[in-house]
Amino acid sequence: xxxxxxxxxxxxxxxxxxxxxxxxxxxxxxxxxxxxxxxxxxxxxxxxxxxxxxxxxxxxxxxxxxxxxxxxxxxxxxxxxxxxxxxxxxxxxxxxxxxxxxxxxxxxxxxxxxxxxxxxxxxxxxxxxxxxxxxxxxxxxxxxxxxxxxxxxxxxxxxxxxxxxxxxxxxxxxxxxxxxxxxxxxxxxxxxxxxxxxxxxxxxxxxxxxxxxxxxxxxxxxxxxxxxxxxxxxxxxxxxxxxxxxxxxxxxxxxxxxxxxxxxxxxxxxxxxxxxxxxxxxxxxxxxxxxxxxxxxxxxxxxxxxxxxxxxxxxxxxxxxxxxxxxxxxxxxxxxxxxxxxxxxxxxxxxxxxxxxxxxxxxxxxxxxxxxxxxxxxxxxxxxxxxxxxxxxxxxxxxxxxxxxxxxxxxxxxxxxxxx
Amino acid sequence: xxxxxxxxxxxxxxxxxxxxxxxxxxxxxxxxxxxxxxxxxxxxxxxxxxxxxxxxxxxxxxxxxxxxxxxxxxxxxxxxxxxxxxxxxxxxxxxxxxxxxxxxxxxxxxxxxxxxxxxxxxxxxxxxxxxxxxxxxxxxxxxxxxxxxxxxxxxxxxxxxxxxxxxxxxxxxxxxxxxxxxxxxxxxxxxxxxxxxxxxxxxxxxxxxxxxxxxxxxxxxxxxxxxxxxxxxxxxxxxxxxxxxxxxxxxxxxxxxxxxxxxxxxxxxxxxxxxxxxxxxxxxxxxxxxxxxxxxxxxxxxxxxxxxxxxxxxxxxxxxxxxxxxxxxxxxxxxxxxxxxxxxxxxxxxxxxxxxxxxxxxxxxxxxxxxxxxxxxxxxxxxxxxxxxxxxxxxxxxxxxxxxxxxxxxxxxxxxxxxx
Numbered sequence: 001x002x003x004x005x006x007x008x009x010x011x012x013x014x015x016x017x018x019x020x021x022x023x024x025x026x027x028x029x030x031x032x033x034x035x036x037x038x039x040x041x042x043x044x045x046x047x048x049x050x051x052x053x054x055x056x057x058x059x060x061x062x063x064x065x066x067x068x069x070x071x072x073x074x075x076x077x078x079x080x081x082x083x084x085x086x087x088x089x090x091x092x093x094x095x096x097x098x099x100x101x102x103x104x105x106x107x108x109x110x111x112x113x114x115x116x117x118x119x120x121x122x123x124x125x126x127x128x129x130x131x132x133x134x135x136x137x138x139x140x141x142x143x144x145x146x147x148x149x150x151x152x153x154x155x156x157x158x159x160x161x162x163x164x165x166x167x168x169x170x171x172x173x174x175x176x177x178x179x180x181x182x183x184x185x186x187x188x189x190x191x192x193x194x195x196x197x198x199x200x201x202x203x204x205x206x207x208x209x210x211x212x213x214x215x216x217x218x219x220x221x222x223x224x225x226x227x228x229x230x231x232x233x234x235x236x237x238x239x240x241x242x243x244x245x246x247x248x249x250x251x252x253x254x255x256x257x258x259x260x261x262x263x264x265x266x267x268x269x270x271x272x273x274x275x276x277x278x279x280x281x282x283x284x285x286x287x288x289x290x291x292x293x294x295x296x297x298x299x300x301x302x303x304x305x306x307x308x309x310x311x312x313x314x315x316x317x318x319x320x321x322x323x324x325x326x327x328x329x330x331x332x333x334x335x336x337x338x339x340x341x342x343x344x345x346x347x348x349x350x351x352x353x354x355x356x357x358x359x360x361x362x363x364x365x366x367x368x369x370x371x372x373x374x375x376x377x378x379x380x381x382x383x384x385x386x387x388x389x390x391x392x393x394x395x396x397x398x399x400x401x402x403x404x405x406x407x408x409x410x411x412x413x414x415x416x417x418x419x420x
Numbered sequence: 421x422x423x424x425x426x427x428x429x430x431x432x433x434x435x436x437x438x439x440x441x442x443x444x445x446x447x448x449x450x451x452x453x454x455x456x457x458x459x460x461x462x463x464x465x466x467x468x469x470x471x472x473x474x475x476x477x478x479x480x481x482x483x484x485x486x487x488x489x490x491x492x493x494x495x496x497x498x499x500x501x502x503x504x505x506x507x508x509x510x511x512x513x514x515x516x517x518x519x520x521x522x523x524x525x526x527x528x529x530x531x532x533x534x535x536x537x538x539x540x541x542x543x544x545x546x547x548x549x550x551x552x553x554x555x556x557x558x559x560x561x562x563x564x565x566x567x568x569x570x571x572x573x574x575x576x577x578x579x580x581x582x583x584x585x586x587x588x589x590x591x592x593x594x595x596x597x598x599x600x601x602x603x604x605x606x607x608x609x610x611x612x613x614x615x616x617x618x619x620x621x622x623x624x625x626x627x628x629x630x631x632x633x634x635x636x637x638x639x640x641x642x643x644x645x646x647x648x649x650x651x652x653x654x655x656x657x658x659x660x661x662x663x664x665x666x667x668x669x670x671x672x673x674x675x676x677x678x679x680x681x682x683x684x685x686x687x688x689x690x691x692x693x694x695x696x697x698x699x700x701x702x703x704x705x706x707x708x709x710x711x712x713x714x715x716x717x718x719x720x721x722x723x724x725x726x727x728x729x730x731x732x733x734x735x736x737x738x739x740x741x742x743x744x745x746x747x748x749x750x751x752x753x754x755x756x757x758x759x760x761x762x763x764x765x766x767x768x769x770x771x772x773x774x775x776x777x778x779x780x781x782x783x784x785x786x787x788x789x790x791x792x793x794x795x796x797x798x799x800x801x802x803x804x805x806x807x808x809x810x811x812x813x814x815x816x817x818x819x820x821x822x823x824x825x826x827x828x829x830x831x832x833x834x835x836x837x838x839x840x
Contacts (some may be wrong), residue, residue, distance in 0.1 A: 007551045009542045035492045035536045042490040070462040072455045072577050073558060095517040100564045116455045117462060122429045131427045138493060144520045155494050
């Protein structure tokens with residue numbers, strides 16, 4: 001894409017009403033726009049990153065055999081009343097609104113109730129189980145404070161997966177598969193090493209729940225981590241019993257600030273009993289369905305990536321998520337030879353299906369470099385008078401600063417090997 | 421996909437609380453679920469169709485040079501107050517809700533105001549124009565009555581494109597390109613012949629507005645159509661002046677019920693003046709931006725397709741939108757030879773990347789055929805004892821009922837030519 005065709009502009013100054021590093025940088029670089037605290041629009045560069053995250057998640061969900069669907073934002077109160085999560089005393093997350101006839105409806109912060117409710121039309125026999133469904137859908141959550149940019153929003157994108165089983169044993173086998181799919185996702189987006197499966201028992205729903213927590217100073221949570229034993233526990237639930245359960249000594253645990261990037265809940269029969277989702281077993285007896293739910297927020301993950309990888313020059317994108325792989329700069333584009341050559345290289349890179357952001361604007365070299373650092377694409381290639389004379393082009397890695405000086409053919413070959 | 425792995429079940433009876441044919445059939449066939457009047461969840465089959473529509477639209481928008489972004493559902497009142505569309509007296513479409521601190525926010529029914537508002541951070545010079553952006557995003561609209569299934573919803577998917585220009589002349593050139601892109605979209609989804617560019621001047625925003633109207637009995641609108649002259653006018657605005665303007669005689673106009681499937685608005689400077697979106701021209705003078713907006717609702721389009729093509733046996737999908745191209749039926753799947761053969765054929769079709777729904781369930785032939793008719797995939801292939809004996813397999817077209825009797829190799833070849 002030509003940068004001259006991208007309507008977003010870079011800002012030099014951080015927005016004054018934004019404390020979080022992730023939102024500051026993403027706003028400055030034109031990836032997002034703040035509509036109000038905890039509510040952000042995704043501008044073209046941000047939307048590209050978010051879609052790459054969604055596709056990574058989607059592939060992982062499809063590989064689990066999960067089928068995609070799409071539930072609604074507006075929520076009928078009935079199933080929520082049945083489960084005991086409708087009133088503001090029972091659940092603190094609601095935005096509520098009124099139809100023209102004055103009846104009150106909610107905006108979904110999660111979807112256990114409507115999903116279980118609609119499945120009563122479809123699930124009858126033991127032959128219909130197990131199965132799992134997921135969606136990547138906008139959620140609304142009436143947060144009292146929303147100060148962490150994309151890490152805690154009032155409106156955000158969520159991947160929510162739900163699984164339905166004959167029994168707890170069957171659920172547990174599937175739970176392990178989801179855990180492993182989540183580990184792959186965090187590895188793919190570059191957070192593998194610092195993301196830990198964390199015991200968070202006593203979660204919203206059941207005695208057993210786990211989270212994936214990414215170690216990061218910007219996190220709102222604290223986890224206790226034993227690197228040796230590969231065990232992490234959320235600070236909120238740690239006590240002597242938990243230590244005993246995991247065979248841990250207090251001394252070996254190191255506290256870390258962390259961001260909850262995913263969660264896995266054993267819902268048991270809580271919702272199937274409240275909403276009467278049953279199946280007939282082989283003997284013709286009614287049985288409540290055993291359920292699991294598994295959350296992973298693409299927009300929070302995007303914010304986490306920024307918090308973890310950005311440096312003092314700006315954003316730094318892993319190759320798997322970068323809005324473009326290459327930032328091609330025509331330095332002093334008013335020089336017709338530079339311009340012509342850069343245009344040719346741009347076409348050549350597009351032809352081999354590399355994702356290129358082509359800075360064809362007539363700015364100073366200083367501005368071009370500073371903006372390029374802020375946007376943070378993995379590789380920068382510069383076409384300049386000097387490069388044309390020497391026949392050597394510099395490819396600079398935004399991730400580690402390494403520089404390759406290559407001939408034109410080698411530039412194309414090198415970048416092709418970096419394509420994700 | 422194996423039908424045994426699809427959790428949705430077919431219903432024999434139409435839901436009692438649903439008057440619209442599109443919603444009745446889509447619910448019976450397991451494509452959607454009604455959460456409340458005008459609010460529908462998309463189940464896997466429906467979600468597949470909706471995504472195909474989205475991709476057709478997305479390709480057309482990208483070809484126009486439009487860049488995708490994603491604005492928010494929750495709306496800050498400030499820009500809407502500035503444009504005069506915040507109070508319920510001024511605009512009848514609002515759902516409103518409250519943050520925890522009691523301040524009121526809205527749910528977006530459209531996005532002119534927030535988009536114009538955010539562009540003030542990015543648009544400065546005549547060099548920044550023209551450009552256009554679009555999104556495919558959920559809208560909320562507080563309809564008093566919602567009785568037409570997917571044709572008029574309280575929550576629905578909308579593609580909204582917005583263009584920004586130096587002048588009216590420049591806008592008009594772009595407007596023609598969008599009109600032509602819309603014509604291509606309606607042709608691709610099979611509605612070309614019955615969809616008419618319809619004058620609807622005096623629309624919400626400006627003296628000139630056009631709609632695309634699809635002739636269909638289920639439509640809420642009436643249009644007057646002169647087939648000869650290729651001119652259509654919305655009944656709401658027809659009068660002597662309009663007749664004169666288009667050189668029409670009353671006698672040549674035939675009234676038709678129709679569904680508004682798209683619209684094109686000349687917004688002029690209404691929003692840029694109200695919200696102070698200006699650019700500096702070449703002489704350094706401030707100028708308000710000239711705008712257009714262009715709507716097309718994927719979920720309404722889906723409902724329209726059903727209304728237009730469905731027959732008394734059920735849904736009928738054009739190839740460009742069908743959730744799967746082929747319905748492969750293993751007739752009497754309890755026969756191990758039939759089962760084995762059907763499995764092999766299923767694998768073979770998947771290998772050549774055809775989209776196949778494989779009915780591997782153990783139902784009666786009557787049930788399988790009736791369900792297959794209801795779901796309405798373009799081609800049905802039956803593996804039965806008879807077919808195995810004769811070596812001839814019937815491919816039945818759901819669209820025109822034509823039957824081809826082919827050998828196994830020919831079946832695969834035939835279907836490959838039908839792949840969209």
